[in-house]
Amino acid sequence: MAASSVCLVSGAAGAWAQPEARTAPSGAQPTRADAVQNAKQAAAQSLREAYATGQVKDVMAGTLTSANEVSLDRLPIRSAASGFRASVESSNSAILTAKGLPASTGNVLQVRLANPQARAALAEGVQPLIAAEPSDRQATSLTAYRPDGTEVKLGAKAPADVPVLIVGIDGDRIVAAGTKVMSDGFKAAWPRAGTASSGDLATLKPKTSAAARAASRTAPIPRPDGRKAPAARISGTGTAPGNGTASGNGTASGSSTAGASQGKNVTRINNVQLHKSNEEPFWKGGAEAFAVVSGWDKNDKAFAEPALQLPYLDWTGVDYHPNQNLIDWGHFGYDSADLVFLEEDDGTNYKDLTKAIVDALLTVTGYGTTGIPLANTIMDAIPDKWWTDDTDELDQVYSVSQDAIAKAQNSGAPGLTYFGASGGSNLSIGLSNAFIPKT
Numbered sequence: 001m002a003a004s005s006v007c008l009v010s011g012a013a014g015a016w017a018q019p020e021a022r023t024a025p026s027g028a029q030p031t032r033a034d035a036v037q038n039a040k041q042a043a044a045q046s047l048r049e050a051y052a053t054g055q056v057k058d059v060m061a062g063t064l065t066s067a068n069e070v071s072l073d074r075l076p077i078r079s080a081a082s083g084f085r086a087s088v089e090s091s092n093s094a095i096l097t098a099k100g101l102p103a104s105t106g107n108v109l110q111v112r113l114a115n116p117q118a119r120a121a122l123a124e125g126v127q128p129l130i131a132a133e134p135s136d137r138q139a140t141s142l143t144a145y146r147p148d149g150t151e152v153k154l155g156a157k158a159p160a161d162v163p164v165l166i167v168g169i170d171g172d173r174i175v176a177a178g179t180k181v182m183s184d185g186f187k188a189a190w191p192r193a194g195t196a197s198s199g200d201l202a203t204l205k206p207k208t209s210a211a212a213r214a215a216s217r218t219a220p221i222p223r224p225d226g227r228k229a230p231a232a233r234i235s236g237t238g239t240a241p242g243n244g245t246a247s248g249n250g251t252a253s254g255s256s257t258a259g260a261s262q263g264k265n266v267t268r269i270n271n272v273q274l275h276k277s278n279e280e281p282f283w284k285g286g287a288e289a290f291a292v293v294s295g296w297d298k299n300d301k302a303f304a305e306p307a308l309q310l311p312y313l314d315w316t317g318v319d320y321h322p323n324q325n326l327i328d329w330g331h332f333g334y335d336s337a338d339l340v341f342l343e344e345d346d347g348t349n350y351k352d353l354t355k356a357i358v359d360a361l362l363t364v365t366g367y368g369t370t371g372i373p374l375a376n377t378i379m380d381a382i383p384d385k386w387w388t389d390d391t392d393e394l395d396q397v398y399s400v401s402q403d404a405i406a407k408a409q410n411s412g413a414p415g416l417t418y419f420g421a422s423g424g425s426n427l428s429i430g431l432s433n434a435f436i437p438k439t
Helices: 032-052 057-064 081-097 118-123 171-192 350-361 375-380 402-410
Strands: 006-009 068-072 110-114 129-132 143-144 150-153 164-167 244-246 263-274 289-296 302-305 308-310 324-328 336-342 390-402 416-419 427-437
Touching: 032 081, 032 110, 032 129, 032 164, 032 390, 057 068, 057 110, 057 289, 081 110, 081 375, 110 118, 129 150, 171 302, 171 350, 263 402, 289 324, 289 375, 302 350, 302 375, 308 324, 324 427, 336 375, 350 375, 375 390, 390 416, 390 427, 402 416, 402 427
Parallel strands: 129 164
Antiparallel strands: 006 150, 068 110, 110 164, 129 143, 143 150, 244 416, 263 324, 263 427, 289 302, 289 308, 289 336, 336 390, 416 427
């Protein structure tokens, strides 16, 4: 056992303290992240107690020697562990409530073997360390417990010979449910845009501080030929964040001229990669990413497409090739779309996130009247406190152009590569056009 990774801390058997995660300032109200963290802690304590009494010991070793994680409600534990099941159900309910998800989401609590290199030790019966995954992404240490309650301090580097069981949440299931909540909210909101119930949109401006920050941006204008131009220039050789770069050799193709009744003109993700330095501790899993696509409809109103889960986008430095549809251009009145990429975190409440985005976009009308990219409007609508420990901003991409992508494909490239607008460009994404015929 590496002394630098694990050290024993004196404590009474059965004690269960909070890990080194964010704690609210004195007198502050608990946040949703606190509620999720408390629920994970309760489930982890119940798992430790069930392990100590032998109710899940053999089951856990058998299950996690063939898989890295398992849902807590699917552990084939003994009937005597009814208290464990009740605790899991209660904790799961608290998490769904905090995150604005329906009960139909099901169980989102899971236990994960955080250091697969210790799989053999788990199979041989070595007692594991059990901990709840911290909500705080900045945590550099973790308090775990042996089944007998002995407290153990873990550093960012995983022990090689001691299994570490982390109780956390199933991010993929949560994002799948969360993006459905968002998509349902977006679909319900846009038909009401411009009606008396939403106010006189022609007189409204974004009620955000982004207006001051983006005052120097150039507003897009119609082209002389009457076609609507993208909000930013797309260069075949440019590498500035947000600009498109043609790359590679491929079959020339462009957007189809077929009518909407015969199919859809879409832009797909050829490849995508996160560049942000990944220095997270061993107990963290992969990113659970999702995207929000925004633009202007044919009535000159700002809107957002259904939210899109990116379940494959887990690790930095990996080039993913999902061939996933991203933009349905039939919904757009202008050749420009903004992309916002977010990562799920404990404090995300999807109902509130949906409302924040809808409320912000409903205050915007008239393409180019503010000079503020819709991605900025969306980002600025999210409460500042969310950026501390909760929903993480991965990056934004401005002014994706179907026409520019088509020109790149017609020149022999597979499409255009766009770079994120954040400092250092945390994300790059290769896009191509495609036509999906109606069957």
